[in-house]
Amino acid sequence: MFAKCPQPGLVKTRLAPPLLPEEAAELYRCMLCDIMAKVTLLPEVERYLFYEEGSDAREYFTEHAPGMTCFPQQGKDLGERMADAFHTVFAMGHQAVVVIGSDSPDLPIFFLSDAFDLLENGESEAVFGPSEDGGYYLVGMTQLYSQLFNDVPWSSDRVLSESMKRAEDIGITVSLLPIWHDVDIAADLERVELRDKENGAPLTREFAEKWLKEGNG
Numbered sequence: 001m002f003a004k005c006p007q008p009g010l011v012k013t014r015l016a017p018p019l020l021p022e023e024a025a026e027l028y029r030c031m032l033c034d035i036m037a038k039v040t041l042l043p044e045v046e047r048y049l050f051y052e053e054g055s056d057a058r059e060y061f062t063e064h065a066p067g068m069t070c071f072p073q074q075g076k077d078l079g080e081r082m083a084d085a086f087h088t089v090f091a092m093g094h095q096a097v098v099v100i101g102s103d104s105p106d107l108p109i110f111f112l113s114d115a116f117d118l119l120e121n122g123e124s125e126a127v128f129g130p131s132e133d134g135g136y137y138l139v140g141m142t143q144l145y146s147q148l149f150n151d152v153p154w155s156s157d158r159v160l161s162e163s164m165k166r167a168e169d170i171g172i173t174v175s176l177l178p179i180w181h182d183v184d185i186a187a188d189l190e191r192v193e194l195r196d197k198e199n200g201a202p203l204t205r206e207f208a209e210k211w212l213k214e215g216n217g
Contacts, residue, residue: 001039001049002073002085002101003032003065005057018186018216030203031183034105036065038200041109045116046094050085079149086144096120098127098140103182105201106194107137111177115140124175126167128160132181135159145172186216 004011006029008021016024039047049068051057061070071088075081082099089097096119098112111129118124119142126145129138134157139148148166152159167174181188189208193199 001035001047001068002052002081002099003049003061004028004052004102005054005060006032007055010054012184014184015186019211023211027183027204027207028102030207031105031201032102033064034201034204035100035102035107036068038105038107038109039100039112040067041200042112042116046092048085048089050081050088078154079152082139083144083146083149086141086146090144096140096142098138100129100138101182103184104131104137104180105183105204106191106196106199107180109200111138111180114177118175123173125172127175127177128163129177130160130179132179133157133184134161135182136163137180137182138177139163145170189216 006025008025011028012019012024015027019027039045047068049061049065049070050073051061051070053072058072073081074084085099086097096116098115100112115127115129115138118127119140125142126148127138127140128136131137136159145167147170148163150166152162164174181191183189183194183204188194189211194201194208195205197205199205
């Protein structure tokens, strides 16, 4: 899992405004807690958290990520940081590794289990979870294919398409999970899925409902 320390002004900046920086940080904390709780439900999966370095980040995740082995992210851009994370975890002897972020707290848990199934049953060498904005909320591999992260236009709507081209260039089999969404802008707090009581994201749902009840959105 990739994560940041929930500090005002450093997380969910596209939501502030209309949220205050402190509100955006609290929303991110809720999302982070929800997704960390969700991944504990996956059976026979070792959990690792790679945090973006910054003030108090190591101390925060040491305290708030119980049961997860934590590492600082290493690399100049997102591609290098993910490649380093894959390298680190594969070096521990794992045969299938999946990376997710914290922007999709309402992600159905069976999407995660399906990703592992596709990798472990030999059906795919890589798997992506496409997001609505042209990126992806999940990437998994059976070994490190660092080429998937080379020269990708991060934070653009071409992230997934360019990554798929890299996979085609090196000749590996790829599977796609269902499309899902991130929580990036204020309108995302009104999504039906995010407010579903069965979505496994109770803290995020409570934040969204309170914010909308106060006349926002």
